[in-house]
Amino acid sequence: MNAVSHQTIIFMKQKLLNMLDLQDQLNRQINPDWLQAGYEWYRAIWLESAELMEHYGWKWWKAQEHDLEQIRLELIDIWHFGLSAELVSCRGDHASAAANMLARLQGRQSRENDFRNNVDQLARHALEQQALDMPAFLTLLGDVDSSFDDLYRIYVGKNVLNRFRQDHGYKDGSYIKTWEGREDNEHLAEIAATVDANENNFEEQIYTALEARYPGT
Template identity: 45%
Template sequence: MTLTETQLTTMLELQDGMNSKVNPDWVAANNNWHRAIQVEGVEAIEHHGWKWWKKQDCDMAQLRMELVDIWHFILSAAIQEKHGNVALAKMEMLSELNLHQKSVQFDNQYYMLAQMKLLEKLDLLVGLAAARRTNLALFESLLLDCGTNWTDLFKQYIGKNVLNVFRQDHGYKTGTYIKIWGGREDNEHLVEVLETVDLNADDVRDALYQSLKARYIVVAG
């Protein structure tokens, strides 16, 4: 499954909106998003397991969650590189994805993605991030190796982003937000709401937000 233009536009706009909530002038702040990718990549390596001197089990569920977090920072870096222009960021990312690259060039070497193991790809992700670079073909390959795809990533990203915005709008910083709704955490309600909306609709953000709000009002009054 490929990432559609509508999905990418939606995620870029959501990321811009969330970053603006944290800092309205976030683009000018010039945050080091690649450092954030680097740190999350190392956490992903930890979830995978890398210690050859002891038995370790790969926690694939946590690894997938790290990829969602990394995607937040990839989107932020793309927007910042285009000085806040979401449309240009989208065009650049789509052009890169449409190349369907089979290899990644780094440090005067070509790394053939089909010949690399998951842990080696995570190492490469971290190395690229340290050099303030990203590669969408590598990220897509990581998704596939983790048993997921762009559609699943879109669903997880949208849900997490809208919930984060909802929390901020309803007193998360001031401590007045109620996280338990009818005996269940808001994350559990989100999972149910995600099954009721059309994730490819143009108004998916508003639909998700309003569905969460309707449930929250019943609890919070």
Template identity: 45%
Template structure:
């Protein structure tokens, strides 16, 4: 289960990341739930949905999409809370154990839905400017992730986001694909080579990304 200190750290990191991209992000009020729609569709692609051909589920990338989605959910919660971390944290824990949601006049019980149906519901809610932490928690279970693993991967992806910004992501000069693979794939590989519980994990991962990016083509 997600711990209060982990939720607090993630909210702090997300606030810091958003402020790095745009110091006035709370005033700008970017459409974070629109991003959830897009990332949800990408998660469906990584899972595979085409019934007319054989497809294999890329679980590692599917998990990474959930981490991306969590970034935008945290941002939306902070936006709704006007930047108040404690209020956003309370919203997480008020909803995290919910087992169903009502949408478009229908009750959806998460235990009755398959993974793709949960992703479709996530997208539908986000398009309607809503999010459900209980639904997200159910998606974690389907994708074989615990909240602890989400926390570790979130911190890793946060490092990647800072790395992107430091290397020209906003200016359009950053190369997202290195040596024929996207940076997300490099991140997954490097994460397995480092100790995620170490105090220096964030710095170690940043330096590993920097070294690989510097010599890449």
């Protein structure tokens, strides 16, 4: 990442703290004792890395197109697990987790120039270090023309959708994922495009809009 202003760093830290708080809330909704549960977040990262590779394409014996939108969504899923792993590492201390991640965000991006090599590095680091490889992640994010602000906007939207799913029966299987012929992710993308991510009630606006569209509410 290039040199950034002091004010930009402050904004980034605030957004990191907000994302860590949202992730903690979601994880507690699923399991109030999630920090002590011993979940293998690193395993989730490397498995999502495999899905990421599928959307990019790796089969040399057939023609494949890069599905950039799905790649972005897979990166956001990986970010969820990276935030969780960092919170566990810092024993739930949001400020320490934000400081650690901010320091790595300001570091150098990966030296790998090949997208697939960076995906391999992401998975390898997850298995060996049980954490998110920030340089590889940032490079992959840049490869799909996404910035930190894009990461924040899409992450918050997906986090709200995950919370919405839990509130409407995702865990017991009663949640309806497709409405009016479109999956909930598509509704989310449409809603998020109309809301300013810098507004204080960004999350609440998305949740309310999802609820207004969801069948039976």
